[in-house]
Amino acid sequence: MKANVALGTNQEWLQALRPVPSAEALEELRAILLRGLRAALADRVDGDVDALSEDFAQEALLRILNSLDTFRGESRFTTWAQKIAIHIALSELRRRRWKDIPLQTFTENADGEELTPAVLTDPQPQPDRIAAQKELLRTVELLVFEELTDRQRTAMLAILQDGIPLQEVAERMDTNPNALYKLLHDARQRLKRRLEETTGLSAQELLATFEGQ
């Protein structure tokens, strides 16, 4: 018999799942997670989407049942449950995709010659602005090496240059995404402050110079 709880209230879902989950509610929830996972993963994996979705749905069910007490009712229960399933799936896919890519150590461009910020598409290049942009980029590069810790620099550049997701960088650095985000936020704040001090201009003025607004 199919349980008719798919469109039920949050309270109905919780009652059906605890303290002992009903088989019908579990099956209904699994089916919803599966549909969502299949749709979300269709464009994200090359392999067998159905098999992967089944695995992720099963793992998600366990985690959902173990986390019921943390559900605060700020969304529909099924939305919250689907969020957990997506998180599990994408975390695992990220791990698989990036597992063999090492974090790099960066070195400074000694002469800055490789910096080419010229606005090549600008029909009327403004030499002064281009020179200012180039100077600004050179200053930022120097500050990245002078002001940031090795950890901050490595993480920031792994994300920006190599495109490694923050969550994956966090794992390599034996920390968690939240702590790494905080580390990077501190790094950005420090660079911003030092840029303002070095140039005597506000961040807004610097942005205008850089973006040519």
Place this chain on the structure above:
Amino acid sequence: MARIQTETLKELLRRVLRTRPDEIGCETCYEKLDQFVEMELKGKDAAEALPLLKRHMELCSGCSEEYAALLTALSQIESDQSLT
């Protein structure tokens, strides 16, 4: 040893100059993500209601991808339900 590419420096500079003191981390973003996506599906302006979350996703590709995937998943489920 790798060199920093010019494009990397440009993006770094943009992010640095737009840094705000009140940004949220991945954990808070994740906690609110279901609310955010649900608001979007209801046609509400989620970015206006939860601007810090929107800002975080602009800076964090992992959270942003989870948002996009959740939106796809829920849209599919909604469309399945509207057919039944």
